[in-house]
Amino acid sequence: MSFSFSRSTRTPRAVVAGAAVAASAVLLLSSCSVANSEPTDGAGSADTIRIVLTQEPPTLEACEANLTSTGVVMRSNVTEPLVERNPTTGDLDPLLATSWEQTSDTEWTFTLRDDVTFSDGTPFNAEAAAFTIDRAVNSDLACNVEGYVFGDDDLVVNAVDDTTLTVTTVTPDPILPLRLSFLEIVPTATDATAKVREPIGTGPYAIAQWDAGTKLTLERNDDYWGDAPAFATAEYQWRSEGTVRAAMITSGEADIAMGLGPDDGAGDLGLDYPNNETVALRMTAEIAPLNDIRVREAVNYAIDKSGIIDSLYQGAHIAAAQLVPEGIVGHNADLEPWEFDVDKAKALVAEAKADGVPVDEKITIVARNAQFPKVSEMSQVLQEQLTQAGLNVELKMVDTTQHLQYQLRPFVDNEGAIALLIQHGNQAGDAQFSADQYMTTTGAQSVYGTEAFDALLEAASIKTGSERQAAYEDIFGYQNDEIVQFAFISHQTGVIGKTANVDYTPNSSSGDELRIAEITPVA
Template sequence: MATLPRLAAGSLALLLAATPLHAAELRIGLAAAPTSLDPHYHNNGVNNSQARHVFDSLTHQDANQQITPGLAESWRLVDDDTWEFKLRQGVTFHDGSPFTAEDVAFSLERAPRVPGSPSSFGTYTKQIKSWTIIDPHTIQLHTNGPAPLLAIDLSSVAIVSRKHGESATTADYQAVRAAIGTGPYRLVEHRPSDRMVYERNPSYWGGAEPWERVTFRIVTLGPARVAALLAGDVDMINEVPSTDMARLRGQDSVRLWSGSTNRMTFLSLDVQHDVPIPGNASDNEGNPLPRNPMQDLRVRQALSLAIDRGVIVDRVNEGQAVRANQLVPEGFFGYNPAIQPETPDPERARRLLAEAGYPNGFRIVLHTSNDRIVNAARTVQAVAQMWGRIGVRTAIETMPHTVYSGRTARFELSHMLHSWGAGTGEAAGSFVGIVHTRGGAYGGSNRGRYSNPQVDAAIRQALVTVDEARRRAILQDIMVTVMDSRAILPLVFWVSTWATRPGLVYTPQTNQATLATATRLAP
């Protein structure tokens, strides 16, 4: 198995330079369909990966989530509250119209305000209060106080065409007609839940891509994706099932490309409601509980102590995961080395339940998506067994992600298995997305409704702290508080594996993106 967790930028440049300038169609089997091709509708990994083929952002992230120039050639801090971005000249949209600062302003206005968004991109634009267009290729962004992470945040905001976007709805992007970007590919066909077809943009400012045509086919079942690759129906697949890893390693017709990622599988617990959401918890006879047990820290501690994360790594994920003891992996900015992994202790867990008034436990329902999170069904089954051993009888309900995301957004569920990736490469993004009290541009994916005013204030302080050492200390302190609360229970970080035919090379992305732009013919 070829493992490329941290490919140096220089090595990547040499590799790409060695590939042929032109190649035929690239066919990719994708594990999950995007919920939308509107690049501002739903902030999730699958959607964002697809958007990167059609749209650019002001700054880009490389394979290791380091920031590089994108549509902005350079940026500088004018004063504490003003960033200036110099835009590339000569860039055009797919229809030939010029890219200017007007398109940036329109995109920043639109991104946080798309109707019905289940997870808003406002999390990345929240500090921008206004902008000034200096000239067609210079824009100044005015922030609510210092915004040291702005260049990082803007790597997640797609720049769309004002000309095509002003009257466009999300449905227009889904139907291809509004999907006019400056990116390396043009979207030419979209069959929801079936396929996306792209054609090369020969005028791309970064240089034309080698693939003339790229087809992403949605193949949600892991065995079916593997079968499609082995049969030659696709050239590459993502999310190789851990159960097939040993078999595929012995195949001369397959190459595997693995890399550690920032994607975390975690449990989110409802700590907001005084009484459990109907249908989510009951006593052992099936009667509604008079109070929500998840509001008691001892109960949450017991649930965490009952989980053997080593088993989830080794048995559930066949070793294709890394144990998680906080919200970002080691090496990310804000990771706190003082937080030690929790040792499973079912006996102590039972004592804590008894102290909390549940000596005989209770019943709950654990929900998850069945087509988005790697090994989700096996993970919730393992967790249910572990919780059952301490008296918390756990029923499992799974559903398609399109249904699941809607129900979690409407706060219909109490105990959930989710996944999250630190899209900005540091802990602040995770805190803003899943820890901060939900409201406005904050807490957009905080499904368990965790809320701590002191933590909220510390997150906002970190976002305006320019001094890196001070910001790191703030983030590490927040991590301790959040982990001590046990409202969010990290389980594992994913190790993602892509499989290709022998003539291809794939560069793993720490954000798990599956990209035609990271796929090349072998030198």
């Protein structure tokens, strides 16, 4: 199959509507300028866009840009991929690559733009693209994108000439261009043996200054190959409390606020949008008492999903029955969420105990601070509900760095049974990106699997069209019947806070990559 596009300049990508945030008047943000419509140098029509995040990015390393807290700043702002997925249509659009085709069962050929430079003035070419792929996928850097998107197999990359790149896979891969949309391209001068704090990219902005713990500033890249963004500067700050972020919007101290809850106080300045995020407990199914499927089933029956959604999120979320929401290839519309039945949960725990399962062994719910609105409250409710089912449950709230140690291989060891509260977003639009990392026996974020399930997953990965859809539908059904590694809770609806000074319509990708070029001032 082949895809070919031609564009002289980059056109704006579809966006989606956001939500509102908060802040207290005592926060030291008054010195930041409010977005306005005064022209600057003629290339744009505004000065500064001010954004408040839920947390400071742990890194800006390009190969970690699929992490939400990094990608929301970096992706398509500072760095760019070869191709990008349109979050509204699901189609792949050209970016640094203008066309691509599958030239054999295992080889794809990409034609690249010849008019792009990195923000430091070095040229973008096939050598830079090959270097980026090799650095992120084939090295020992342990980039999150490797485990999340590419798995264990290396890629063979070849810069045929300045504008021609070939990528060869070990086995046929019908969605390789989609995978490459997660790789942000960096120049060959980038350190290949260590992750970098502030990478160079080809995007409409460059990193100007990062004051750790305080503020991060991007400045417009005046040599950008595409259309110039409206704002000359983007300033990021971070506040963990949703009510604070919302107050910053209502008081005019920020223009965009991320990760708001429905009752954080943004009012009419809060915009709802479908964010493709699914919240679930991922259980270590090889450690007692979670190594007994009856206990894992009991966990599912013990969770009052509707009660959590209604009480904490004003009914805005949807009870989940699987890892991906509607709209993702492979979503199984026939699956129903586990019913809330405490008596059935208690009976399963009692049955397991009668058979010698040590159900009194501690289960620790591990959750990340500020991961999403009301995460602490949800975690406390989950602890109480699992306790009501007769399980011994403790709650451990951790920061981002600690959470990654539970989330990614190699996992934290010698802490007993863990029920990790995860928030998984499938921005790629295909179930394989969720299944490979969370369900295979060697998946980067999987703590349980079987050889039989691995075989089903491998067979599904090479299918296309309706056969691919049906295969992943079966996989999600099999997970619920035979594996039960997860207790699914909800498919979330995001909220972004936006002042009347700026125009922006959020989409399903906005929580992971907030594209500043798609935000414009209101005259």
